Amino acid sequence: MAEEVVKFKVTIDGIPVEVEPGTTILNAARQIGGDIVPPAMCYYSKLEGTGGKCRTCLVKVSKGSEKDPRPMPKLVASCRTTVMDGMEVQNITSPDVVEARKGVVEMLLINHPLDCPVCDQAGECKLQDLGYEHGDEGTRYEFERRTFERIDIGDKIQLHMNRCILCYRCVFVANQLTDEREHGVLNRGDHSEISTFIHKALNHDFVGNVIDVCPVGALTDKTFRFKNRVWFTKPVDAHRDCPTCAGKVTLWYKGDEVLRVTGRKDEYGEVEEFICNTCRFETKHTSDWTLEEPTPVDHESVIGANHYLNFNPPSVIHEDKKLQLANEEQLARTERLK
């Protein structure tokens, strides 16, 4: 007789869901989906060991389990707390959680510069969304923000340590995808910073993924630097036969030009599959790719501002050769008169 699969019943904001034992509260909430999913800055489902650093996913456990119904004494990080049978969790229904999250956002923004107009991540930045949803307009911090010089990590990636919120995702990428770790966190506490040892260039096929996993604009694509704003480019799903990776990417078009290549991101901003550096930096022509379809964009996202449904939208004006000729003639005549 097959062993019966034990499932834990959890209630998150009054919505019951049955999940496997060992699932975290965050993942249980993601199985329900919608507004009740706690935001996460440092947790990344595709990377092992992430989470527990940013504290934005704090939730209140109002009932520990069926056997021990006492509530947990403090708010818990939902990305690191596994569910128990009969657990009751409050996320957006609890004023405590909303208030705590507001404090966390304020804390994350203490050293974060307000350079969104310059930052290339603006428009797809998780911290921007979080600040917009939960944060205050002003800050109570009166001291100078810590500042760093920009660092070029290799010729394709740029590190703005000013913007870093120390989520450690990029460190986990380097640990788990590359053979040899070349960058990490130096110093401790308020002084900690992401760095390579003596500005050593990162050289690995998959190291470009640190750009994708970075929730803020700390690690950005140098080939896309200041090229265009994210919301003026159009994402299109595409694939190619790549010997090193799966080759499934999102191309960001401006007109006929591919400005940027990233991994395909899901609704939580996490890539589905990591892509290699050749796909990301070298192949920026439409001829390199097989186009699939425009990437579905959340209708509340600023990227959907220039909405479109097909690759080649029908032209607004009928092409009239006679009219074009006449216009050219007219222009030539007025030019002569000048």
Next chain:
Amino acid sequence: MQSLSNRKKVIEQKPMNIWERMYLPAIAKGLSITLRHFFKKIPTIKYPEEIRPYSKNFRGQHSLKRDEQGRERCTACGLCALSCPAEAITMTAAERQKGEENLYREEKYAAVYEINMLRCIFCGLCEEACPKEAIYLDGPHVTAEYLRRDFIYGKDKLVEPKFDITKLNKENA
């Protein structure tokens, strides 16, 4: 067909009588109306020399502002272009090089900034969207041109001239 409003008048055309055929009385009548208007108050003004008082929130031609040190404020964030309902604004960003710190305020600046004045509806949303207080619609009316392409205003027309306080003192002295 019967008229819907019942106010239709049917005009009868008759040959002119002797009084009408003389013409001169009608001309005299017309001239007297013209003469009477010479002594009336003129409702129009001579525009470029004379300007009517403008409303405080009048929105005219855009100008790209400089900060107190004469550096361009615009950082090419694209929010004006995003907010523009007429899609009149386009821009290309560039990175500030070393030695250009006195020209541009931020590390990114607009190398090309164009507003199509034929498209612009002067709604002022760009002004409202700007996080850097760089664009204001505080200029005069946009002038007429002969060619459509002359309505695309570049940075040469939009960026406000540098304000030189030393020159101002000389002029006043």
